[in-house]
Structures are given as structure tokens and as C-alpha cells.
Amino acid sequence: MFKLLKTVIKTGEATTKYPFAPLEISDDFRGKPELDANQCLSCGACTRACPANALIMETDVKAGTRRWELSMARCIYCGRCEEVCPTKAITLSQNFELAVTRKEDLYEEAVFSLADCGQCGRPFVAQKLLEYVLDTLAQSGVTGEQLKLRRQQLETCPECRRRNNMLDSENISHLRYLEEEL
Numbered sequence: 001m002f003k004l005l006k007t008v009i010k011t012g013e014a015t016t017k018y019p020f021a022p023l024e025i026s027d028d029f030r031g032k033p034e035l036d037a038n039q040c041l042s043c044g045a046c047t048r049a050c051p052a053n054a055l056i057m058e059t060d061v062k063a064g065t066r067r068w069e070l071s072m073a074r075c076i077y078c079g080r081c082e083e084v085c086p087t088k089a090i091t092l093s094q095n096f097e098l099a100v101t102r103k104e105d106l107y108e109e110a111v112f113s114l115a116d117c118g119q120c121g122r123p124f125v126a127q128k129l130l131e132y133v134l135d136t137l138a139q140s141g142v143t144g145e146q147l148k149l150r151r152q153q154l155e156t157c158p159e160c161r162r163r164n165n166m167l168d169s170e171n172i173s174h175l176r177y178l179e180e181e182l
Contacts, residue, residue, distance in 0.1 A: 056069050068111075071107055
């Protein structure tokens with residue numbers, strides 16, 4: 001009996017006083033993901049990387065917006081969204097107390113504006129993403145006429161770009177070869 005008491009005293013406290021005292025959390029703890037909407041480009045890398053489909057991105061062409069949404073009910077706190085974000089807009093916080101009384105409180109969202117196509121005028125890409133790519137090109141040394149050409153290409157939607165690149169039937173080389181064989 002004396003030996004047992006000696007072991008208990010030597011061990012100390014085995015539990016924490018958590019709800020009544022703050023809980024110490026390690027630096028590598030993965031808590032609630034938080035988005036800094038000012039940093040976010042709405043590129044969608046996080047939505048593609050999320051294994052639990054907790055992140056979604058929806059584009060509303062009529063309104064010219066792209067909506068990012070996080071469902072805390074689906075999140076498994078793996079940290080993939082934080083790893084793939086090119087601007088470090090998503091970080092896993094130390095917050096682990098996520099109980100809510102209303103289901104709506106489990107969702108976080110951010111809305112971003114879309115840039116319009118330079119030719120047809122339809123929105124197709126996030127404005128911040130377009131600006132980021134153009135700034136990156138300028139910082140990499142692309143200047144003058146090349147930057148202007150790249151800007152024109154990037155500000156054109158894929159459908160208009162495809163239409164611009166279509167060649168007339170007389171310009172397609174394989175048709176010339178077919179005609180020569182006949």
C-alpha cells in the first residue's frame with residue numbers, strides 16, 4: 001500500500017483541468033482552417049486538394065462572382081489546403097473548440113469578383129488571380145510588347161481564344177496533302 005501511494009505521489013496529476021484552465025497546445029497542432037480573403041486568389045487549388053470535399057468553389061456567371069465555402073462538418077483537419085495554397089491564404093489555427101448551436105455556423109464563405117473577357121464580355125476568371133499572374137509575369141522579366149500580348153491572351157476567355165486560333169480550311173496543312181494525293 002505504501003509503495004502504491006509513493007508511486008501516485010511521484011506521478012503527479014494525470015489529467016488536465018481543461019475547461020477550467022487553458023489547455024496547452026503544441027505548435028504543430030492542426031485546428032480550424034481560417035481563410036484570409038485578402039490573400040486568396042480564388043484559384044481553387046485548395047478545393048482540388050481537399051480529400052474530404054469540405055471546400056467548394058462555385059462560379060455564378062450572371063452575378064460575376066466566385067464563392068468559396070468551407071464546411072467545418074466535413075473537414076478532417078489534414079492540412080492539405082494549407083499546403084497547396086500559393087499565397088498562404090489558408091492557415092490551420094490553434095482553435096479546437098468548434099461546437100455550435102446552429103448548423104449554419106459550421107460554414108464559412110468568401111465571395112470574389114470575376115474578370116470579364118476582353119472580347120465577349122462574359123466573366124470567366126477571378127480578377128485577383130488574373131492580376132496575380134500578370135504581376136508574376138512582370139516580375140519575371142516580361143516587359144513591353146510581350147507583356148501586352150500576354151495580357152491580351154490572359155484577358156480572353158477559353159472559348160474566344162479557341163475561336164481566334166481556328167484556321168481557315170486553306171491554312172490547314174493536312175488538307176493540302178490530301179488534295180495533292182487526289
